[in-house]
Amino acid sequence: MRDKIQNFGRALSAMVMPNIGAFIAWGLITALFIPTGWFPNEHLAKLVSPMLTYMLPLLIGYTAGHNVAGVRGGVIGAIATAGVIVGTDVPMFIGAMIMGPLAAWIIKRFDKAVEGKIRAGFEMLVNNFSLGIIGMLLAIVGYMSIGGAISWLTELFESGIVYLKDHSMLPLVSIFIEPAKVMFLNNAINHGILTPLGSVQVQELGESIIFFLESNPGPGFGLLMAYWCFGKGTAKSSAPGAVLIQFIGGIHEIYYPYVLARPILILPMILGASSSILFMTVAHAGLIGPISPGSIISVIIMSASGKTLINVAAVLIAATVTFLTSALILRRGAKESDTLPENRFKPKYKRDAESAADIAKARHIVFSCDAGMGSSALGATRFRKRIEPLALDLKVSNSSVNSIPEDADIVVCQEGLVSRAKGNAPKVRVVSIKNFLEDPALDALYEELTKRSDKAAEAEDDTVSGVTPTSSSVLTLSGIEVGAKAADKWEAIAEAGSLLVKGGYVQMEYVDAMIEREKITTTYLGMGIAIPHGTESAKKQVMRSGITVVQYPEGVDFDGEKAYLVIGIAGVGDEHLELLARVSEALEDEEVLEALKTTTDPEEIYKVLNA
Numbered sequence: 001m002r003d004k005i006q007n008f009g010r011a012l013s014a015m016v017m018p019n020i021g022a023f024i025a026w027g028l029i030t031a032l033f034i035p036t037g038w039f040p041n042e043h044l045a046k047l048v049s050p051m052l053t054y055m056l057p058l059l060i061g062y063t064a065g066h067n068v069a070g071v072r073g074g075v076i077g078a079i080a081t082a083g084v085i086v087g088t089d090v091p092m093f094i095g096a097m098i099m100g101p102l103a104a105w106i107i108k109r110f111d112k113a114v115e116g117k118i119r120a121g122f123e124m125l126v127n128n129f130s131l132g133i134i135g136m137l138l139a140i141v142g143y144m145s146i147g148g149a150i151s152w153l154t155e156l157f158e159s160g161i162v163y164l165k166d167h168s169m170l171p172l173v174s175i176f177i178e179p180a181k182v183m184f185l186n187n188a189i190n191h192g193i194l195t196p197l198g199s200v201q202v203q204e205l206g207e208s209i210i211f212f213l214e215s216n217p218g219p220g221f222g223l224l225m226a227y228w229c230f231g232k233g234t235a236k237s238s239a240p241g242a243v244l245i246q247f248i249g250g251i252h253e254i255y256y257p258y259v260l261a262r263p264i265l266i267l268p269m270i271l272g273a274s275s276s277i278l279f280m281t282v283a284h285a286g287l288i289g290p291i292s293p294g295s296i297i298s299v300i301i302m303s304a305s306g307k308t309l310i311n312v313a314a315v316l317i318a319a320t321v322t323f324l325t326s327a328l329i330l331r332r333g334a335k336e337s338d339t340l341p342e343n344r345f346k347p348k349y350k351r352d353a354e355s356a357a358d359i360a361k362a363r364h365i366v367f368s369c370d371a372g373m374g375s376s377a378l379g380a381t382r383f384r385k386r387i388e389p390l391a392l393d394l395k396v397s398n399s400s401v402n403s404i405p406e407d408a409d410i411v412v413c414q415e416g417l418v419s420r421a422k423g424n425a426p427k428v429r430v431v432s433i434k435n436f437l438e439d440p441a442l443d444a445l446y447e448e449l450t451k452r453s454d455k456a457a458e459a460e461d462d463t464v465s466g467v468t469p470t471s472s473s474v475l476t477l478s479g480i481e482v483g484a485k486a487a488d489k490w491e492a493i494a495e496a497g498s499l500l501v502k503g504g505y506v507q508m509e510y511v512d513a514m515i516e517r518e519k520i521t522t523t524y525l526g527m528g529i530a531i532p533h534g535t536e537s538a539k540k541q542v543m544r545s546g547i548t549v550v551q552y553p554e555g556v557d558f559d560g561e562k563a564y565l566v567i568g569i570a571g572v573g574d575e576h577l578e579l580l581a582r583v584s585e586a587l588e589d590e591e592v593l594e595a596l597k598t599t600t601d602p603e604e605i606y607k608v609l610n611a
Contacts, residue, residue, distance in 0.1 A: 027289020
């Protein structure tokens with residue numbers, strides 16, 4: 001249910017968020033040039049009404065259609081939206097959010113119905129006329145019937161807001177908005193619902209308090225300051241950085257983990273937001289456009305003439321109330337061991353091996369959040385700088401959780417978005433975090449990348465004592481283990497296979513294929529050597545040729561024979577035959593072979609096999 005609500009909210013906000021720049025442009029023109037603006041100008045003020053009535057709804061209609069059916073969907077979405085715009089007297093934001101996706105869905109269904117049935121040479125004719133005819137019909141329907149219904153619905157929503165405001169009940173909306181925000185519905189509420197309603201109100205009043213209901217940076221600022229002063233553990237240590245990112249940068253998602261760490265803190269958030277809204281209602285304050293991101297800087301820029309100090313005061317009131325009430329809770333319940341919620345998943349051995357394979361082949365790490373703009377951009381930037389000294393061939397980017405790039409190898413997202421990330425990228429490893437600033441899962445990912453960097457450096461420096469390897473990375477010192485113990489040959493084979501995985505030679509499935517190969521016939525060669533390898537069909541799991549060596553001084557039983565050296569082999573194409581020949585040649589000297597069975601120095605095995 002949570003995922004469905006988030007996806008619906010995401011669909012709403014996705015229609016508006018790409019056009020926020022246009023809303024801001026319109027808001028600035030309104031603030032500057034209307035009769036009550038900063039610099040009243042009769043001629044430039046003529047831009048306000050057409051932009052609100054035509055430009056913004058058409059942009060939303062196009063974007064909504066494009067989200068459903070690409071450019072073709074965007075065009076028909078704009079055509080259908082034009083019908084409801086002309087058929088009403090109020091700005092058709094809600095109409096655009098209905099007609100845009102509906103028209104795109106219809107044209108998408110039509111295209112699917114005629115797919116493969118159009119005669120060669122008639123494709124362009126059918127495509128253009130189908131778009132034109134269906135678009136015309138939808139525009140007429142919107143003009144004659146739907147527009148009126150949507151106009152009534154828009155006026156109903158606006159009347160509801162006005163009623164709440166006139167009866168001093170508007171602060172009560174915080175009871176719903178603040179909890180919904182920490183469930184990652186902030187963008188849906190702000191851009192999918194409040195921005196269109198606020199824009200309509202601005203046309204009549206010149207400003208709107210609606211823009212402030214979700215985007216107020218005050219409550220988050222107060223909460224983080226309380227953690228900074230009275231928190232304990234990692235929550236306290238990470239709070240100063242979070243304060244700047246939230247209050248100045250406007251990324252509200254940064255404080256959600258702090259609320260989730262102590263859910264009772266949602267009460268101070270509600271009280272702070274409600275107090276601020278009550279003050280703005282009494283002071284008749286508001287903003288002239290949406291503030292995105294929700295930064296104090298955005299609040300100042302989007303304040304109407306003469307209302308800047310009032311709006312800043314509203315932010316500070318929210319911050320003060322939240323700070324004081326949060327401080328009471330934190331001072332009574334804080335412990336030295338307090339920390340932000342973290343991923344409690346304890347990796348098992350197999351998961352470690354799988355992670356090693358992920359890291360070995362990873363070329364693109366994507367940080368994802370709901371909108372793909374705020375917290376994910378912050379996380380990607382910080383992590384990119386963190387791994388920069390490792391000198392890895394690795395791209396770190398950010399995206400919406402609904403638009404994860406196809407070439408992503410690892411996705412990092414907050415816990416509440418994990419199921420959506422897995423649904424949109426089922427074959428990609430997902431790393432669940434609670435906090436983009438300081439999280440154990442991010443530290444673990446960094447450690448994995450550090451090991452990958454060390455192995456890469458080790459491969460470059462694998463010329464030991466003047467000995468040049470047979471291949472720059474076929475066998476490395478990290479692929480050799482001495483003094484090992486195993487209960488049976490299956491455990492020994494799994495150990496050799498896990499080293500192949502960790503070295504980046506094979507995928508995890510190859511280890512299972514090595515065991516299947518052993519079931520067919522033993523891979524024991526004689527002279528205390530076994531060479532487990534995968535089946536013929538498992539070659540697709542081999543990423544590059546390599547060998548690993550596990551030494552068992554006490555021996556491992558291979559169907560009645562003792563194996564002291566278990567050599568895991570993976571070859572691309574027929575390269576495994578060449579690897580076998582190299583191993584056989586290197587171990588022809590029986591004295592050398594006996595020494596390798598008991599040596600405690602992996603470098604000695606490395607020298608012999610690379611000689």
